[in-house]
Amino acid sequence: MSLSDATTRLDLRRRQERQHRWLRIGGIAVAALALAAVAYLVWFSPVFAAREITVTGNKLLSKTDVVAAAQVVPGTPMARLDVDAIADRVAGLPAVARVTVSRDWPDRLTLAITERTAHLSIPAGAGYLIADESGVVFQAVPDQPSGLVRVVADPSNQGVLADVGAVFSALSDQQRAQVNRLEAPSRDGIVLRMRDGAKVIWGSADESSLKSQVLARLLPLGGDIFDVSAPAFPARR
Structure with missing residues (x-):
């Protein structure tokens, strides 16, 4: 092979490499433009x-x-x-x-x-506040709705209403069906009035889950007054 042929082949290889390099650069540029166009369409157009x-x-x-x-x-x-x-x-x-x-x-x-699902009704002025099972008030109505548990408490006392909700949420479905009225003159004096006339002294909202379990064992024993305010030492009579 002559020196001239070798030089020609080397020049050809260099031109091909430059062409490939420019093709790659062109491909990258086209892809970048396409991505920019998509980004514009999605984010700005x-x-x-x-x-x-x-x-x-x-x-x-x-x-x-x-x-x-x-x-x-x-x-x-x-x-x-x-x-x-x-x-x-x-x-x-x-x-x-x-x-x-x-x-x-x-x-x-x-x-x-x-x-929210209505569970509790709280008398307030000339109407009633409607609350979910957690005591969150979400509606005001002029008339007492049927099928809801009535709450006797200060409607402006958010702490008391939250405690009432905690108590009601802790009750089983069976216990809820038996409750006619919830009375909360104070945060430590919550009382459940049952549909059969029985009274449940609940006390504060503390340990409500445990109190619900204790009440489930007491109710079948019968009685007029059930005290679960101290769940470790419940009483009935």
């Missing part, structure tokens, strides 16, 4: 913007109330919506027990609501 909000599971709340609480600006790109923050805002509505926020591409946001 109106193509994937929120145009519709669907609300499910709401009965007490109107869609207008839920959407207002969500504070979603129409036209905001879906990818830029903070679904956790939206869920926190909607969960701040008293009637909302749980909420799930999901993106339904390309342009719909779905808010799945689970509302």
Whole structure:
């Protein structure tokens, strides 16, 4: 092989390597431009913007109330919506027990609501406050609802209502069905009035789970007054 041929082949190889290098650079540039275009479409353009909000599971709340609480600006790109923050805002509505926020591409946001279930009614002024099993008040109504356990307590005392909720939550379904009224003149003086006329002295909300278990053993023994305020030393008569 002559020196001229070797030089020619070396030049050819170098040109091919430069061509391959430029092709790689071009491919990378095209890929980068494609990614930039996708990022723009998803994060900034109106193509994937929120145009519709669907609300499910709401009965007490109107869609207008839920959407207002969500504070979603129409036209905001879906990818830029903070679904956790939206869920926190909607969960701040008293009637909302749980909420799930999901993106339904390309342009719909779905808010799945689970509302609180009414268990307790508290007389307040000319009407009644409605609370769930935990004592969380979420509605006000003018008339006494049927099927709810009536709570005799200061409706403005949040601590007492929370304690009443803790007591009620600790009861079994069978025990709840037997309760006619809950009286809470103070946080340490909670009393259950049963449908058969029996009285259960509960005391404070402390150790409510244990008190519920003790009460389950006492009730079948019969009696008019059951005292589980000190669950280690229960009494009945």
